[in-house]
Amino acid sequence: MPRREYDNDPFLSYSRSLHDYTLRLWTESRRLAEEKARNNAARTDEALSRRRKELDPSASQSQRSATHN
DSSP: OOHHHHHHOHHHHHHHHHHHHHHHHHHHHHHHHHHHHHHHHHHHHHHHHHHHHHHOHHHHHHHHHHHHO
């Protein structure tokens, strides 16, 4: 169908507008989901790092030594 006819057909115009709108919504949704996943991964990494430090006996002894001096 030539572009001119496409632009004049209200159904096709509506269909294209709806497609563009839902694509924008989906893209934004994906962006937010990926951002949330990155934030969750960073929080998990921080928690694991803290937990490892708590469980590492050499790290806790060096902290005690620093506190007692």
